[in-house]
Amino acid sequence: MSSLADIRESIYKGSSKDSVKYTKMELERGTPWEEILQKAMLPALNQVGDEFSKGTAFLPELIAAGHAMTKSVEVIKASVPSMGLGGQGVFVIGTIFGDVHDIGKNIVKICLEGAGFRVVDLGTDVHPETFAQACRENKADLVGISALLSSTMLNIEQAIKAVRKENPKTRIMVGGAPLTEEYARRLGADGFAPDAYLAAQKAKELLGKN
Numbered sequence: 001m002s003s004l005a006d007i008r009e010s011i012y013k014g015s016s017k018d019s020v021k022y023t024k025m026e027l028e029r030g031t032p033w034e035e036i037l038q039k040a041m042l043p044a045l046n047q048v049g050d051e052f053s054k055g056t057a058f059l060p061e062l063i064a065a066g067h068a069m070t071k072s073v074e075v076i077k078a079s080v081p082s083m084g085l086g087g088q089g090v091f092v093i094g095t096i097f098g099d100v101h102d103i104g105k106n107i108v109k110i111c112l113e114g115a116g117f118r119v120v121d122l123g124t125d126v127h128p129e130t131f132a133q134a135c136r137e138n139k140a141d142l143v144g145i146s147a148l149l150s151s152t153m154l155n156i157e158q159a160i161k162a163v164r165k166e167n168p169k170t171r172i173m174v175g176g177a178p179l180t181e182e183y184a185r186r187l188g189a190d191g192f193a194p195d196a197y198l199a200a201q202k203a204k205e206l207l208g209k210n
């Protein structure tokens with residue numbers, strides 16, 4: 001029998017084979033994916049992150065746990081019916097230049113698609129001009145910039161300026177662990193969301209659809 005504890009343990013230990021197996025089993029039992037994420041997957045990554053900060057876990061452990069988490073997120077993504085047909089609008093998303101963290105961004109993407117947005121995913125380490133160009137080419141209603149590193153979150157300001165210059169009507173949302181509502185406002189963003197679920201809510205709110 002799989003359990004949330006097995007998922008947590010397998011991600012913590014960096015075993016993607018087990019994390020995929022247990023995530024599938026838990027979904028088949030009918031556990032909502034949000035519960036799997038909140039109660040098993042995120043606590044595992046936070047535990048590795050805390051140990052990394054304290055110097056009791058190292059980069060290989062961080063990489064392995066991140067990989068196992070990514071594989072479990074893929075299982076979840078495949079199980080969530082995608083309603084991303086664009087009815088709510090076009091949302092361009094990416095992780096800021098200098099930052100390769102993408103697990104949170106990918107979860108935000110699942111929630112946005114579930115909420116009815118067509119999402120154009122630029123991946124990670126995205127240059128400010130690339131955000132601006134993608135917004136122009138896709139006639140984006142919204143752009144979302146994710147950041148996990150304090151050292152590179154300053155690049156968000158450049159990305160916001162680049163997007164505004166070419167796409168004055170595109171609304172800009174930012175998110176990621178080191179950011180706050182107040183900091184987002186100071187950077188010039190239109191909105192901030194602390195988690196993936198609220199990101200989809202905020203996206204609708206910014207377009208006057210809530």
Ligand code: B1M
Pocket residue numbers: 042045046047048049050052053059062063064065066067070098099100101102103104105107108143144145146147148149150151173174175176177178192193194195196197199
């Ligand atoms: Co990195 N890493 N990492 N890492 N890593 C952190 C972020 C860190 C906090 C660990 C620590 O020290 N405790 C620390 C950053 C410290 C800081 O600057 N404040 C850190 C560091 C230092 C580094 C390196 C520099 C390590 C090194 O090389 N010495 C390096 C940087 C590489 C680079 O980017 N240039 C690095 C590398 C990596 C891996 C590649 C090994 C791996 C990432 C794998 C991947 O993403 N594919 C990794 C991991 C896994 C982590 C931790 C453990 C987990 C991050 C994560 O995915 N969290 C992390 C520690 C931690 O978080 N406890 C850590 C789960 C995810 C769902 O949460 O991304 O916050 P999060 O997303 C949430 C919300 O923030 C929000 O919704 C999401 C879901 O609810 N959200 C948005 C996110 N984006 C949003 C956008 C929105 C709205 C909401 O609108 C657009």
